[in-house]
Amino acid sequence: MQFTNLESYYTYLEEDENLSIHDFNTSKYLKILGDGSSEIELKKLCSYEQFFCDFSIEKGEHVPNHQMGDYKYPTLELFDDDFVYLKKRAEETINPKYKSKYNHILWLSPQKHYNNAKQAIESYMALLENSNFAADDNLLNNSFRTYFENLFLLSQSINYKSAETIDYFTTLLAGSKINEFCKYAIMRFIVENIKKSNAVLFEKFFDYANSKVEIAEDRLLESFLKLLIIISQKLKKSPANFHEKLGDWHISQLKKENEQSFVVHHFYLNALEEYRKANHKEKIEQTSVSLEQAKKTINLKRVPFEIKDEKILKALNQYWKMTVDTIKRIVTEKSSKDIYGYLILDDFLPKPNSDEDETKSALFDLVTTMTFDINRNVNKSKSGMINPYHLHINNFTFRQISCVFLEGMKEGKITFQSLIDYLKNYTWYGTDFTYVDNNNEKQGFDWIELLTPSLQVFFNQIEADIKTATNHHQGYIVAIDSLVLKFEGLLREFSRAIAAQTIEFKADGTEERISFDKLLDNEKITDLIPANDIAFFKYLFTSEGMNLRNNIAHCFYKTENYNSSTMLLLIVALLRLGNYRLEKKHDK
Template sequence: MSSFNIQSAGELGDYLDSCWATWNSSFSKLEVLRTISASISPEYTELKDIVGLEHLLLGLYFDGSEVRSGVVATTTEGETVSSPGLENLNPRAFEYIEFRAASSTNHFLKARYALLLWNAPKPYKNGRFGKFAFDELLAALSIADCVGEAQHDCVEALDTLCALSELFRHRPGEIVHELISRIDARSPFWLGGRVFLAQMVVKYNKLFNKNVADETWLQACANLFEECLASNEFHLCDELGNAAIALAQRNNISPKDWYQRLGQSHEAQAASRLDDESGLAPLELYRLALEHYRHTDDDDAIERVSQRLMELKPKIRLNTVTTKLSNEHAQQLHADIQQNTSQVLSMNSDEIYYYLTASKAVIPSLTQLREQTANEKDSLSAILGTTFMDGNKNTQRGASEPGAAFHQRVMRNYGMNMSFRLLYLRPIFIEGTASGKLSYESLRGYLESSWVSSSLREIDTAGVPLDYSWADLVYPSLREFFLQLGSSLKEGIEPSFVMCLDSLTVKFEGLLRDFARHAGINTTVVGRHDDLREMYVDEILEQPKIQSLFDEDCLVFFKYVFLSSGKNIRNDVAHCFYRHLNQYSLDKMILVICAFLRLAGFEFNSEAVTTA
């Protein structure tokens, strides 16, 4: 019988039974079905319909015990569409599936037809089909080519068997044996597939918890891990180690040994990547090794890897990416900046400071940035993940959760947007200072009516009231800023913003804490050792009442200037990470002053805190 001369449903069934040898891998057979359909004479309409039905059924695939559409695509309008599924079938189609489940002589096909019926709508859905599918698929697995081209297909078949056994509590001992014998290599199976199977033990925890001793399984995984490490299959080590840690923690077994193994794997991988030109690969891998070793008692490993990280940091080399504007666009930008500067400096001093305090042109709009980010097409980095590096060459992995990853993309765009706005703010400060519109005296006059200059009171431990004003604490740094900028403009010398940036940055934290207290917001929390401590800046900014007093754009600006989501100036100043004078830049001073002005732009009264 030739596949090009099929003239009945029985011949079609016999042909499929004779050649089908996989669970989910069906592409080559689907091509044959298309050829068969094209070769059938037009008068055989019923046979053509059956071939079309088989093409639909065999194009579906199974994820565990559930059926999925064979083709899923996204239209140009962003709409997700898929090929027809079981919900599109009529009663005659389900009768045909029942017939084939009973009459087929192919274990794979009998299992497929039965599992389709288990996923079918009522009245066709029945638990006996799920158990029948398990029995047939287990029989098919015994004759499957699990060490050849179909090895991935066998992993998917085992996944379905685990799902069905757990769901129906059906023949669990046999499927557990099938997996464990492959994980520990008693039955031949490829290395990557054995790791996939180990992950299934975690995935189907209910099935394996009752049928496998944890220590037995973990020892099998330990042996498998050594094989992966010896083969330099570091990604398999990572997947296997994380699975073992999850199961150990779930069953109250110490995962320290597995953190130790993952540390060794990342350390070995880092050593193999020392020829990386940028130095980023070994730096990130040693960081991961250190992260894992810290969950162990191996102080020597922690010291060794920490030393390697310290040695690698000076060797980091990153390429610089620049975007050059055309002469026409550069001239347009320059003209726009000049026009904006002229408009702002045409105001009087108080109006300029109020512009810096309250204008929406000074800081980005988070709503607009979210819309912009949402409309961006996903880049390769969004698929592969991202590692961030701060100014001190410390790395941090990008968030994997969709919401957190989106926020990181928003903040990346925020930083670029703020850098663009600094092009407009910089000449306002420079030309404003040169013309005398901006000065320490005029800024002090502007602040005289703010809460920063008002007299505040606190009670000491002896019950004695103490009066103080933040003006005495912040004015010296503002005076130093204008002194340095003015001298630089007049004499052409390099300004030093060290004292003013250090002082005003630290004072901002104190101002924010005092502001919160006077607004009736608690700033004290219980620390890790059950001791009372003051909240950190990020914790204060997350307080609901603080978020009700400031608009979202202002709060995000504070976080961008002072915290790790942006410039992280507060951390870098507090820990003395700025070691070069050019790190104490005019741009950083502008950001801190604008943040200070927005915080100062509130006033206290006897009942509440209100905007000035």
């Protein structure tokens, strides 16, 4: 296909009978035509038509083909002649496929006019009625659905031919022009987007979907059951029967999966959710037991990756050599106080994650991704995303902290006693929070006394491990358990000292301690503690990361989960939270 001039391009559009939405070659050949011409006007019109070809309209809205940050292509701003050219093309074009598109683009523009929407509706209707394609062609079924959704939303928005649009679709239910999945998808779209509830229409869709439940297979059965649940709710019917059948469908899928696959977990959870909605107690119990049994066989092997790019490897090695040299110089030249200060002040913690930072590869669209906690339960608050914060902690932060401790212990500058002395003299932990009450009894906390056992056990164990070149997991249990729980106490003490809320009153008049997460989100805390430290604390202690508080408090950690690396991260957190001077205050 080659365009010798714009007229040949216009002729191509008028003769195009393909229902497909995307034609990537057309834009390419328009660019060739424009680039090969010296006429400024022709170049401009070719650029307009390029934008037109690249423009996508889905569910009644403009969807840019390319987006990166604030950059989007194409946008309506590219048409810089007040849409005069597009208006001309909308009037002249006859082919309904393109007449609908020209008019719909104008309807989405600042130059929108009621007539544009009417012309687009009539053109969409003509396009769909005259379309002809094989019912098993999934791509063209999808194109049909996209055009119909645009038509339906437009007809609803201006209340023009809305009844005719719905009537046209209902006639398709008895025929074979579109496949069953396309019928399901359009029915669901109508039910979810119709402006005025239509019980007669919903009953018709209900009867059709229900008739397919006994004969539909696999994914199509799942789709129709989901549709029946939605329609039942619209018609104020009980959807319990369909929830139960949907649960049964999820259980049936287990036969197709290896029992060690994590996808088994996925189907059990979905089945359990449906049985709960159906209030089927017997199947809830059966599925819960089966789920717990399945956890024992789920295979969650790590999949390592190797960097082979020599330039990247060289850069990483140079970075690490510079880091190690810097740490060795600091440890050799500086005092214990300065080394602990380095762990507090140096910017080796990653920046907090933002929504933009957690990226999801397009590859994940092709696979099922799940995030498991330590008990092999699915974490529903997280999807299968790449977490740059976690990667940074494991590949950079921890290595730096380990190097500081190892070199510092070799030099005799990081020891149990030097750390206790630092905490006592240079952090607020050394403040005497104890007092004598009216009964002459000592109240409050001596935090150094409470922290000492954990740190002492840790240093005894890590020194033994260094000498024997081992990692004795059991030896770190007491140290980690103690320090994790003490950290929450320290955070609450810190909150009280700066007059941040630590207790909230419930509606029934009872008091409740504010959760760990809410303590860290208090404005008085976030105004004082740097964002990097807050993110680090959340990573260590909440479900946003290692969730140490929950895992320790509920005994979810097994012996092999305890190690020196966790304790080193905890000590850095301890140093960073303690990096303040506080006046002693007591609640009255």
